[in-house]
């Protein structure tokens with residue numbers, strides 16, 4: 001199975017000299033032959049690689065080009081002319097359009113798993129140049145639908161009234177309204193529809209970025225899957241709005257028209273969730289894995305790779321509300337968490353208290369600056385767990401992790417294309433990549449999580 005990335009220029013350079021290259025705005029009819037890292041379809045036009053958003057292998061599509069570079073172009077589907085032979089009918093539709101949150105729903109689930117497994121292999125071997133590790137079978141998701149515990153919706157307007165849903169693919173101002181999104185639970189859908197109906201009853205207006213006018217910007221619905229608690233966070237511009245429905249746990253943020261982020265105070269409302277044996281509080285700004293059920297599997301794999309025997313010093317870097325470190329604390333001697341969001345660190349400390357875990361401490365700092373002080377305070381760890389955001393680790397942070405000189409590193413990654421260079425740098429410095437286990441946390445999308453075990457020789 002061939003996997004391409006937007007860095008595949010070399011592969012097509014030889015053929016680009018003779019023919020005029022397609023231009024931005026041009027429409028082409030193309031046949032999709034594979035999927036790229038990140039999930040877009042890959043086609044060839046006059047020797048160019050074209051990355052096509054919204055297309056799947058075997059599809060014949062009309063594509064409008066948004067970008068045209070020397071060796072490749074990027075575009076999105078304008079019309080599906082003939083679906084690929086393996087396509088299955090889309091199930092999650094909004095206004096008769098495929099859900100933008102489920103771009104791979106046309107692929108049978110087994111095929112999604114095969115593609116994700118191949119993407120991890122390709123990233124590590126081709127982009128990272130790392131070899132000799134055991135790539136284990138992908139852990140399938142428990143639920144293929146209705147698995148998300150959090151969704152963010154945008155307000156738009158349709159026929160003169162507010163609508164609430166997702167941005168149309170590639171559009172910042174068009175919102176596709178939703179009645180039932182199959183990525184969300186029934187409770188999440190109910191909460192969103194209730195807020196939408198309230199906005200309609202109150203004749204509120206959606207915020208218009210271009211005109212810098214209107215009241216309602218977006219709505220985050222978060223859910224404790226194990227506690228049944230539903231929390232909604234409504235983001236508004238700095239205008240007065242009537243009181244939102246009281247039976248929803250609603251926090252109103254005044255964000256000020258035209259600013260880039262919320263400036264108003266958040267309420268002190270916490271989400272309550274249970275992950276494995278842990279009772280957790282989660283502040284509105286703190287990270288929680290979006291698929292609660294699969295987070296338990298992910299942490300189980302991290303625990304297996306960490307192979308703790310009860311006495312080890314464990315660093316949990318990028319610890320969020322402390323979930324991984326706290327889940328492993330009974331098998332470790334001591335746990336030290338590091339996290340940059342202060343509210344998440346407060347949650348981690350509270351979560352240790354409420355779960356009667358006495359051997360875990362947490363520090364609030366950027367990993368770039370916080371690892372050395374942590375090392376001085378705690379001493380060298382036996383095991384380091386890292387779980388960074390999609391951007392992965394900078395080279396400098398990898399160097400700081402190398403200074404920890406831990407015999408074992410467990411890397412929890414939500415992006416194999418950033419895991420790959422990080423793993424390569426660690427291997428270059430003397431670690432061996434032993435095992436990689438992909439996990440499907442996000443069915444119907446191209447996202448793949450994996451857990452990697454690196455050991456020092």
Ligand SMILES: C[S@@+](CC[C@H](N)C(=O)[O-])C[C@H]1O[C@@H](n2cnc3c(N)ncnc32)[C@H](O)[C@@H]1O
Nearest residue numbers: 287318319320323339340341366367387388389
């Ligand atoms: C993928 S989440 C993992 C959180 C936690 N391990 C979990 O499973 O819930 C990444 C975490 O890293 C934190 N983070 C992002 N950038 C950071 C940085 N430069 N230094 C420290 N923490 C950071 C985020 O706030 C977030 O909590």
